[in-house]
Amino acid sequence: xxxTSLAMFLVLSACTSSGEGIATSELRGDAAFRDAKxxxxxxxxxxxxxxxxxxxxxxxxxSGQFAADKLDPRCALDPAGQFTATFSGTADTASGxxxxxxxxxxxxxxxxxxxxxxLSALAILDAKVRAEITATTQSCKSYCEASAxxxxxxxxxxxxxxxxxxxxxxxxxxxxxxxxxxxxxEVIVAEASLxxxxxxxxxxxxxxxxxxxxxxADLTFDHVE
Numbered sequence: 354x355x356x357t358s359l360a361m362f363l364v365l366s367a368c369t370s371s372g373e374g375i376a377t378s379e380l381r382g383d384a385a386f387r388d389a390k391x392x393x394x395x396x397x398x399x400x401x402x403x404x405x406x407x408x409x410x411x412x413x414x415x416s417g418q419f420a421a422d423k424l425d426p427r428c429a430l431d432p433a434g435q436f437t438a439t440f441s442g443t444a445d446t447a448s449g450x451x452x453x454x455x456x457x458x459x460x461x462x463x464x465x466x467x468x469x470x471x472l473s474a475l476a477i478l479d480a481k482v483r484a485e486i487t488a489t490t491q492s493c494k495s496y497c498e499a500s501a502x503x504x505x506x507x508x509x510x511x512x513x514x515x516x517x518x519x520x521x522x523x524x525x526x527x528x529x530x531x532x533x534x535x536x537x538x539e540v541i542v543a544e545a546s547l548x549x550x551x552x553x554x555x556x557x558x559x560x561x562x563x564x565x566x567x568x569x570a571d572l573t574f575d576h577v578e
Contacts, residue, residue: 386499417475428467493534501526538577
């Protein structure tokens with residue numbers, strides 16, 4: 354799949370699932386760190402890729418119809434008709450730049466977390482993917498070296514004449530990033546909004562079993578938290 358310089362480039366394709374039983378959607382694509390597009394000689398290069406396990410979360414927010422009197426009393430004051438659906442999975446990137454994550458059964462709740470026993474006429478109003486890599490000494494090193502290369506390229510330029518400037522800028526940026534990543538951060542993150550039109554026509558049962566088609570997303574990890 355083609356790489357991109359965007360913080361996270363996302364292309365989604367919905368596939369119709371057939372057959373009986375529980376259907377589980379999958380999320381797949383390329384995973385990479387934000388990195389320079391060229392080496393010090395000015396030649397195009399591919400971005401560095403993570404080698405760690407990646408936690409994937411897909412969160413949808415939407416509206417629909419449900420009976421408030423059937424909810425847990427603690428959620429009685431939640432906004433009427435609003436719900437959240439959350440799906441999670443784990444991807445292994447150790448074999449290369451590609452990843453595959455099976456999304457588990459969804460949790461469909463009100464804003465305060467009360468599970469919805471019924472939901473009709475639903476519409477997805479917002480959908481986001483979040484990918485996290487645990488910040489360790491090694492994962493921070495890989496992320497920070499790539500991030501430093503990207504920053505140095507932006508600062509110094511992408512031609513061979515900028516090699517000396519880039520080398521110095523990379524060294525400074527990587528050291529600063531490594532300190533922040535290992536001492537003040539917990540995860541290395543990629544995020545993006547998804548096109549809600551890809552989830553048209555789904556119902557509560559589809560959400561509960563993550564049956565809304567397989568998705569493709571190219572992930573670029575570009576910040577730490």
